[in-house]
Amino acid sequence: MLDIATRSLLEPAGLGQGDLETVLNRLVGGAVDLGDLYFQNRQSEGWVLEDGIVKSGNFSIDRGVGVRAMAGTGTGFAYADSIDMPALLQAAGNARSIARSGKSGSAAVVRPVEAPALYAADNPIQAADSATKVDLLRTIDAYARSLDPRVTQVTVSLSCEHESILVVASDGTLAGDVRPLIRLDVRVIAEQGDRRESGNAGGGGRYALSILTARESWQGFAEEAVRQALVNLEAVDAPAGFMKVVLGPGWPGVLLHEAIGHGLEGDFHRKGISAFAGRMGERVATEHCTVVDDGTLSERRGSLTIDDEGTPSARNVLIEDGRLTGLMQDKLNARAMGVKPTGNGRRESFAHMPLPRMTNTYMMPGEHAPEEIIASVDDGVYAVNFNGGQVDITSGKFVFVASEAYRILDGKLGPAIKGATLIGNGPDVLTRVAMVGNDLELDSGVGVCGKEGQGVPVGVGQPTLRIDGLTVGGTQ
Amino acid sequence: MTQSQSVIRSGGTALMDDRESELAMLEDVAGQALQHARTCGADSAEVSVSSGHAREATVRLGEIDVVEDARDRGVSITIYRDRASGSASTADLSRGALNEAVERAVAIARHTQADPAGGLADPERMASNIQDFDLWHPSDVEMTDLIDRAREIESAGLAFDPKVDNSEGASVSVDVAVGVYANTHGFVGSSSRTRYGQSCVLVARDESGMQRDYDWDDRIAFDRLAGVEDTGRRAAERAVRRLGARSVGAEKVPVLFSPEVSCGLIQHLVGAASGGSLYRRASFLLDQQGKDVFPDWVDIVEEPHRAGCPRSSSFDAEGVATSSSPLIREGRLDRYVLGSYSARKLGMDTTGNAGGVRNLIFRPGSRSFGELLADLQRGLVVTEVMGQGVNLVTGDYSRGASGFWVENGELAFPVEEITIAGNLREMFLGLKAAGSDIETRRNVQVPSLLIDRMTIAGQ
Numbered sequence: 001m002l003d004i005a006t007r008s009l010l011e012p013a014g015l016g017q018g019d020l021e022t023v024l025n026r027l028v029g030g031a032v033d034l035g036d037l038y039f040q041n042r043q044s045e046g047w048v049l050e051d052g053i054v055k056s057g058n059f060s061i062d063r064g065v066g067v068r069a070m071a072g073t074g075t076g077f078a079y080a081d082s083i084d085m086p087a088l089l090q091a092a093g094n095a096r097s098i099a100r101s102g103k104s105g106s107a108a109v110v111r112p113v114e115a116p117a118l119y120a121a122d123n124p125i126q127a128a129d130s131a132t133k134v135d136l137l138r139t140i141d142a143y144a145r146s147l148d149p150r151v152t153q154v155t156v157s158l159s160c161e162h163e164s165i166l167v168v169a170s171d172g173t174l175a176g177d178v179r180p181l182i183r184l185d186v187r188v189i190a191e192q193g194d195r196r197e198s199g200n201a202g203g204g205g206r207y208a209l210s211i212l213t214a215r216e217s218w219q220g221f222a223e224e225a226v227r228q229a230l231v232n233l234e235a236v237d238a239p240a241g242f243m244k245v246v247l248g249p250g251w252p253g254v255l256l257h258e259a260i261g262h263g264l265e266g267d268f269h270r271k272g273i274s275a276f277a278g279r280m281g282e283r284v285a286t287e288h289c290t291v292v293d294d295g296t297l298s299e300r301r302g303s304l305t306i307d308d309e310g311t312p313s314a315r316n317v318l319i320e321d322g323r324l325t326g327l328m329q330d331k332l333n334a335r336a337m338g339v340k341p342t343g344n345g346r347r348e349s350f351a352h353m354p355l356p357r358m359t360n361t362y363m364m365p366g367e368h369a370p371e372e373i374i375a376s377v378d379d380g381v382y383a384v385n386f387n388g389g390q391v392d393i394t395s396g397k398f399v400f401v402a403s404e405a406y407r408i409l410d411g412k413l414g415p416a417i418k419g420a421t422l423i424g425n426g427p428d429v430l431t432r433v434a435m436v437g438n439d440l441e442l443d444s445g446v447g448v449c450g451k452e453g454q455g456v457p458v459g460v461g462q463p464t465l466r467i468d469g470l471t472v473g474g475t476q
Numbered sequence: 477m478t479q480s481q482s483v484i485r486s487g488g489t490a491l492m493d494d495r496e497s498e499l500a501m502l503e504d505v506a507g508q509a510l511q512h513a514r515t516c517g518a519d520s521a522e523v524s525v526s527s528g529h530a531r532e533a534t535v536r537l538g539e540i541d542v543v544e545d546a547r548d549r550g551v552s553i554t555i556y557r558d559r560a561s562g563s564a565s566t567a568d569l570s571r572g573a574l575n576e577a578v579e580r581a582v583a584i585a586r587h588t589q590a591d592p593a594g595g596l597a598d599p600e601r602m603a604s605n606i607q608d609f610d611l612w613h614p615s616d617v618e619m620t621d622l623i624d625r626a627r628e629i630e631s632a633g634l635a636f637d638p639k640v641d642n643s644e645g646a647s648v649s650v651d652v653a654v655g656v657y658a659n660t661h662g663f664v665g666s667s668s669r670t671r672y673g674q675s676c677v678l679v680a681r682d683e684s685g686m687q688r689d690y691d692w693d694d695r696i697a698f699d700r701l702a703g704v705e706d707t708g709r710r711a712a713e714r715a716v717r718r719l720g721a722r723s724v725g726a727e728k729v730p731v732l733f734s735p736e737v738s739c740g741l742i743q744h745l746v747g748a749a750s751g752g753s754l755y756r757r758a759s760f761l762l763d764q765q766g767k768d769v770f771p772d773w774v775d776i777v778e779e780p781h782r783a784g785c786p787r788s789s790s791f792d793a794e795g796v797a798t799s800s801s802p803l804i805r806e807g808r809l810d811r812y813v814l815g816s817y818s819a820r821k822l823g824m825d826t827t828g829n830a831g832g833v834r835n836l837i838f839r840p841g842s843r844s845f846g847e848l849l850a851d852l853q854r855g856l857v858v859t860e861v862m863g864q865g866v867n868l869v870t871g872d873y874s875r876g877a878s879g880f881w882v883e884n885g886e887l888a889f890p891v892e893e894i895t896i897a898g899n900l901r902e903m904f905l906g907l908k909a910a911g912s913d914i915e916t917r918r919n920v921q922v923p924s925l926l927i928d929r930m931t932i933a934g935q
Contacts, residue, residue: 059581060564091545097545242935273686419872421874
């Protein structure tokens with residue numbers, strides 16, 4: 001990976017390892033105790049079908065270098081959207097302005113970071129020709145429309161991304177990665193009488209395009225999108241109030257991402273502004289709950305061979321048997337807190353600074369069958385699909401928004417209910433987890449996490465969970 | 477680990493002090509791209525080129541947290557051939573990269589399908605009188621000035637109340653941007669603006685826990701920014717007043733949206749009235765043009781030619797002339813929000829809204845926020861909403877919320893961990909009053925809005 005990244009990022013500019021060391025030496029010294037350079041070349045291609053025709057396609061190239069100078073917890077950051085020595089030196093000068101003018105230092109000798117590749121380096125944009133991709137979108141459109149006459153609109157989009165990154169840092173880090181990322185989405189509108197509802201489904205990851213374009217994959221997405229829209233056509237108003245909630249497996253793990261995950265990112269702990277700050281080792285969940293953030297899963301959307309600071313990703317246990325055991329760290333926050341980085345330093349692009357971010361966040365399975373969990377609820381809600389969520393990490397309050405849910409009455413599934421926001425308090429929601437299912441699933445690969453204006457791909461997952469008390473924001 | 481007395485060496489001149497030559501370079505790039513598109517067989521093409529330079533300083537607890545210097549350039553091009561289109565973009569404005577982008581777009585258009593609604597906007601609609609809206613106010617503010625100002629803002633906030641004991645930092649930024657849009661009708665339009673921002677995020681604490689809140693300002697000229705004391709103090713006040721917030725039980729009550737959040741409601745209106753939502757049949761405002769959407773006292777007008785408003789422009793994202801026109805007139809939906817593509821799909825005319833609305837203004841009422849509270853008597857004031865629980869297809873609305881409970885026409889206690897729910901169509905028709913406190917810093921300017929009844933839920 002390092003060789004490929006070096007060839008694609010440095011050789012065209014005629015830059016060698018010696019040049020990088022020159023820039024690093026210029027960057028560090030005086031108050032600046034750590035500097036890094038992040039080279040990136042990202043190509044992306046997207047195709048969109050709407051109204052039965054593939055009406056648009058887009059290709060883009062983002063290429064540049066981000067330069068960071070750290071002085072304790074202070075950061076000077078600059079970037080250039082061309083990769084050459086003058087641009088690098090100018091960016092280094094701007095980033096170094098964090099520190100008082102002082103003598104230049106000397107960076108450690110760089111050596112390659114070893115990490116087993118979690119995905120192949122192949123470029124998915126070249127894995128199929130344009131005509132094949134366009135035909136696929138049309139086939140999916142026809143299939144979705146054939147599923148039910150109430151389907152009035154179908155939108156299908158396919159995106160393929162291929163990026164090479166190279167990180168070199170004054171602490172001796174030299175690491176490269178080549179990351180493919182693909183995604184297919186199907187969205188439909190179904191109409192019946194004067195009601196109109198939408199449904200959507202999709203997936204992807206860092207795997208071969210041929211898997212996503214295989215019939216069983218796209219048929220599954222089309223069927224799921226249509227099914228959801230039709231279910232919602234029948235949905236009745238959702239209840240309003242505090243009640244038991246059963247969450248289905250997979251994507252509803254967005255609960256963990258919002259309620260727990262963000263509050264365990266190292267920057268919020270260093271600053272003491274997380275509702276979980278100072279609670280390490282304490283019980284924050286029932287003993288059934290073990291939650292991990294795992295960047296090492298093969299070919300998943302949230303996985304990384306190395307993070308954007310060159311640290312190999314890891315399986316970090318955040319909550320073990322109900323106790324808070326781990327945080328997610330990047331280099332800056334780990335150094336300030338006197339711990340090791342955990343492989344969670346991520347950035348949207350060379351033009352953004354690294355932050356502690358999640359990868360794939362999920363809860364380990366328990367022992368209950370999902371049917372048993374639903375049957376245990378007298379009066380509540382069963383939510384199986386979500387739009388997304390948001391959290392206030394200081395107050396701990398979080399929301400996630402159900403897009404497909406059902407009433408549970410006397411242990412049986414009742415009618416579908418309209419989408420509704422669920423709201424709870426991060427530090428205590430997992431203390432209400434009464435049952436954990438044996439059906440752990442990871443999501444299909446559609447998550448984007450936003451933090452400080454930066455979006456990065458992530459994964460979530462969980463088994464079926466029963467939570468004894470969440471506020472459901474319906475109208476009845 | 478801390479660092480002290482850092483001094484910034486860079487800076488010294490205004491960002492992009494030679495605007496004219498930067499614009500000339502962008503126009504040249506746009507011209508090259510269009511010419512190459514024609515050479516490659518495009519019937520027509522359009523191109524946007526932009527260049528920006530920004531500096532920002534963030535100070536946290538008196539120490540420099542981040543200083544950032546950001547220069548961005550980019551070009552995006554769309555070509556049309558036999559009514560099919562292809563697009564490409566790159567940050568590299570060199571001739572080689574530009575040609576490659578054009579060729580990529582042309583290659584894509586070989587595979588996309590003919591779209592009868594596609595193509596450039598109609599040539600007779602191109603803006604011919606391009607005005608200057610007084611948006612360029614360069615200053616020689618340096619990084620050290622930004623740092624000093626951020627320190628002053630934060631320390632004003634921290635000094636406001638002993639309960640404010642932590643900070644996420646104060647930031648001050650300067651940002652200049654220029655851009656050119658051109659197409660093969662021969663239209664070339666340029667724009668430039670300066671922008672100065674400041675914000676502060678503070679954390680207050682008492683025995684009930686921690687609360688975080690913020691204040692911000694955003695202006696086209698540095699000397700128009702709010703005072704440092706004001707931004708710091710308001711951030712502190714807002715964090716402190718949330719302390720001790722609690723949930724409330726489920727019931728149906730009147731809800732007053734403060735100007736921080738009322739803007740969001742009108743953005744949902746714009747989203748549902750936009751051509752893209754309408755031709756996809758994904759809007760609760762389908763077939764509502766000319767119908768009553770609000771009570772008859774509501775007027776909402778778009779004024780794209782206001783001097784000093786950052787989004788003001790004589791032309792939209794496809795070169796079409798913009799003009800002032802009502803969106804809601806006496807409660808009725810007067811028009812949709814359309815660009816050429818969605819207009820053709822709907823069999824209508826473009827409203828000059830490719831790229832969105834510009835300076836959409838909800839005509840304020842005459843009563844103050846306090847008078848609206850008295851009117852409300854018992855219910856909820858919402859100052860923050862959370863989550864994506866807005867379904868524009870159906871109008872169903874369900875969000876997390878925080879704010880204040882109101883008893884006897886006065887704020888009684890802070891509220892959090894509740895949901896508010898309703899349907900936008902009913903919420904708009906059930907609008908009882910608009911305040912006089914219009915929010916002028918945003919593109920969509922809206923005063924406090926009082927809605928007759930929503931379902932709230934909590935614990």
